[in-house]
Amino acid sequence: MIRVAAVGDIHMxxxxxxxxxxxxxxxxxxxxxxxxAGDLTRHGTPEEARVVAREVTGLAVxxxxxxxxxxxxxxxxxxxxxxxxxxxxxxxxxxxxxxxxDGKRVGVAGTKGFGGGFIGRSGSExxxxxxxxxxxxxxxxxxxxxxxxxxxxxxxxxxxxxxMHFAPxxxxxxxxxLEIYPFLGSYLLAEAVDEAGADLAxxxxxxxGSEHGMTSGGVPVRNVAQPVIRKAFNVYHLPDHGGSxxxxxxxxxxxxxx
Numbered sequence: 001m002i003r004v005a006a007v008g009d010i011h012m013x014x015x016x017x018x019x020x021x022x023x024x025x026x027x028x029x030x031x032x033x034x035x036x037a038g039d040l041t042r043h044g045t046p047e048e049a050r051v052v053a054r055e056v057t058g059l060a061v062x063x064x065x066x067x068x069x070x071x072x073x074x075x076x077x078x079x080x081x082x083x084x085x086x087x088x089x090x091x092x093x094x095x096x097x098x099x100x101x102d103g104k105r106v107g108v109a110g111t112k113g114f115g116g117g118f119i120g121r122s123g124s125e126x127x128x129x130x131x132x133x134x135x136x137x138x139x140x141x142x143x144x145x146x147x148x149x150x151x152x153x154x155x156x157x158x159x160x161x162x163x164m165h166f167a168p169x170x171x172x173x174x175x176x177x178l179e180i181y182p183f184l185g186s187y188l189l190a191e192a193v194d195e196a197g198a199d200l201a202x203x204x205x206x207x208x209g210s211e212h213g214m215t216s217g218g219v220p221v222r223n224v225a226q227p228v229i230r231k232a233f234n235v236y237h238l239p240d241h242g243g244s245x246x247x248x249x250x251x252x253x254x255x256x257x258x
Contacts, residue, residue, distance in 0.1 A: 002101050002159050002240050003030060005061070007233040008037025008204020009225040011070060012051045021055050023232030028060040031235050032101030036089070037204035037224050038068025038112060038165025041080065049080040053087035062099040064090045066110040068165035068205060092163065094144025096152045104240050106159050107152030109196075111145045113166030113189050113203070114138040117182035141166075142188035149196035158240040162193045162201040162219075171213025172223035173206050190215040199238050 005027055010020060027034055034056070041048035049071075056063050071080050081091045090097045092110025099106050116123045116138040125132045125139075145162060152160050167173055167185030176184060184206050193201050194217030201215065204225040211228055213221035224234055 002104055002106055002238040003032045004035060004106075004161060004200065004202075004236045004238060005031035005033065005233040006035040006037060006202045006222065006224040006236065007226055007229065007231070008068065008165065008202075009039040009207060009227060010036075010052075011039055011042045012055065013042045013048055014051060017051050017054060019055075020232050024056060024059055027233075031061060031233075032104075033062045033064065033099055033106060034059065034233065035108065035161065035163050035202055035224075036063065036065035037163060037202055038066050039070040039204055039225075040065065040068070040084075041071050044071045044074040044076060044080055046076060046079045046083060049083040053083050053089070056089060057087045062090070062101070063088065064092065064097060064099065064108045064110065064163060066092055066112050066163050066165055068112060092148075094141070094148060096148035098152065098155055098157060104158040105156060106161065107149075107155060107157035108161045108163055109145055109148035109152055109198070110163040111141045111189075113141045113145075113164040113168070114186060115166060115183040116186035116188065118170045118185070118187045121181065122187060123182060138186045138188050142186070142192040145189060146192035146196045149193070149198055153197060159199045159238045160197065161238075162198045164189055164201065164203040165205050167203050167206055167209070167221075167223065168193060168201055169213045169215055169221050172203070172209050172211065172221055174210040175208045176206050184209075190221075193217070193219050200236060
C-alpha cells in the first residue's frame with residue numbers, strides 16, 4: 001500500500017514560519033511522499049517562497065509540488081520554483097517525476113492547470129483573441145499533463161498520480177458559487193487524466209469546495225485545499241497494483257496558515 005500525503009492552498013506568508021513544520025516532521029510515520037497542490041504562498045514573492053522552503057527542507061519523504069495562481073501573482077514563478085527546488089522540492093509543470101516510496105516507484109505528473117469550465121458550461125476557442133488564448137492555455141496545461149502521465153506509464157511505476165492546482169471535475173467544487181466554476185477548473189484536465197491513466201488525481205484552489213470526486217473514467221479526484229481538509233495534510237492509500245484511493249483514517253492536524 002502506497003501512502004500519499006497531500007495538501008494545497010497553504011498560503012504561507014512571512015508570519016507563517018513553523019506553522020506546518022511540526023506536522024510535516026510526522027510524515028515518515030504515516031506517508032511515503034508529500035504532494036503540494038499549489039498556492040503555497042500568498043502573493044508569489046521570493047520571500048514567501050523561502051518560508052515554504054524552510055518548512056519542507058530536509059523532510060524524510062520526497063516532496064513534489066505544482067504552483068498555483070497565488071504563486072504567480074508577483075509574476076516571478078521562475079524564482080519561486082528555483083527557491084523550492086533548492087530546498088529539494090520537485091516542482092512540476094507539464095512534467096513527470098518518479099519517486100521512491102517505501103521501495104515502490106510512484107510516478108507524479110504535474111501542472112498548475114487553468115480554468116475554462118466543464119462539459120456543457122465551458123469556454124471555447126472562438127471569438128476574441130483573448131478568449132481563444134484563455135482556452136488554449138488550459139489546453140496546453142492539459143496536454144502537458146497527458147504527455148507526462150503517458151511517459152510515466154512506460155517507466156514501470158506501481159502507481160501514477162496527477163497533481164494539479166485547478167480542478168479537473170465539478171464534483172469537488174460543490175459548495176462554491178456556480179458562477180465561478182469556469183474560473184476554478186476545466187474538463188480538459190480530466191480528459192487528460194482519463195486518456196493517459198492515473199490512480200489518483202489531486203488538486204486544490206476551491207476553498208469552499210468538497211473533498212471527493214471522480215472523473216468520468218473512474219479516476220478518484222481529491223480536493224486537498226487546506227480550507228477543505230482542515231488539516232496540515234490528508235493521507236490517501238493506493239494499492240501498489242493500482243486501484244481506488246482511500247482516505248486514511250488518521251492525518252496530522254495543524255493550524256490553518258492563511
